[in-house]
Amino acid sequence: MNVSSSTHDAPVLTVRGVRLGFANDVVLDDIDLEVVPREFVAIVGASGVGKSTLLRAFAGLLTPQRGDVQLSTADAPASRAWSMVFQAPRLFPWRRVRANIELGLEGLGLSRSERRARALEPLALVGLEELAERWPRTLSGGQQQRVGIARALAVKPRVLFMDEPFSALDALTRQRLQSELTELRQRSDAAIIFVTHDIEEAVLLADRVVVLATPGNGEPARVRDIVAIDLPLAQRREQSGFRDHVQRLERHIGVATTPEEETP
Numbered sequence: 001m002n003v004s005s006s007t008h009d010a011p012v013l014t015v016r017g018v019r020l021g022f023a024n025d026v027v028l029d030d031i032d033l034e035v036v037p038r039e040f041v042a043i044v045g046a047s048g049v050g051k052s053t054l055l056r057a058f059a060g061l062l063t064p065q066r067g068d069v070q071l072s073t074a075d076a077p078a079s080r081a082w083s084m085v086f087q088a089p090r091l092f093p094w095r096r097v098r099a100n101i102e103l104g105l106e107g108l109g110l111s112r113s114e115r116r117a118r119a120l121e122p123l124a125l126v127g128l129e130e131l132a133e134r135w136p137r138t139l140s141g142g143q144q145q146r147v148g149i150a151r152a153l154a155v156k157p158r159v160l161f162m163d164e165p166f167s168a169l170d171a172l173t174r175q176r177l178q179s180e181l182t183e184l185r186q187r188s189d190a191a192i193i194f195v196t197h198d199i200e201e202a203v204l205l206a207d208r209v210v211v212l213a214t215p216g217n218g219e220p221a222r223v224r225d226i227v228a229i230d231l232p233l234a235q236r237r238e239q240s241g242f243r244d245h246v247q248r249l250e251r252h253i254g255v256a257t258t259p260e261e262e263t264p
């Protein structure tokens, strides 16, 4: 199983032998992972398997019961080590779009005018520069989620965590944001760690897909497989290997399999 990426960049995230849970309940165990700069890693698994819990531990919001998580520190002035995009954009309704993004830039030692200028860069990146002075309630769901992504990118994170960011959107908007994210990642230095329950979405976007699954008998979930998606990003869905990857991942998700059933 390919725990680390094939490139030789120093990892931005290193996870070793991690166990996570709540009180006496162990949710995830034996988690090992390395993520390098600009890599896109998707995490998939059945509902309740522990995807969001793992993301919180990566970000340092949850302390492992065992093992070690190392996340790189910020490497540029006025930036943060990580930021997060959630399923709901969580915008403040009483602040205009640009002011919502400026809020995320507070505490970074920037002047008010620097914050205003910095807020416009990621808005342009998500194609919403013209909506900077609008109120959040006047935006569509997809536009609001783009603002959420812009806010997360404004702090120039080394790692961008995305927790099911498109799952509340309609199918068409979702597809549009998926292709925008593919373009956007090529213009950002951030590594992206993306939680989704949608296997096709994972195969469409990621360099590697991490499958979390429980071996059964109420045991904690573990990394069942890490699949490198060796397909070019452009028109990925139309490429011949796309369905093979989806099917392999579908086999590994949810239902417990015996070792003989596992795909080599």
Ligand SMILES: Nc1ncnc2c1ncn2[C@@H]1O[C@H](COP(=O)(O)OP(=O)(O)OP(=O)(O)O)[C@@H](O)[C@H]1O
Binding pocket: 022, 027, 045, 046, 047, 048, 049, 050, 051, 052, 053, 054, 197
């Ligand atoms: N704060 C908490 N206290 C106790 N148990 C928790 C807490 N947060 C999560 N859990 C439990 O940990 C397990 C994993 O939850 P988590 O939200 O990480 O799963 P998930 O894979 O992200 O699920 P989904 O796909 O449905 O969002 C669940 O059994 C959940 O009930």
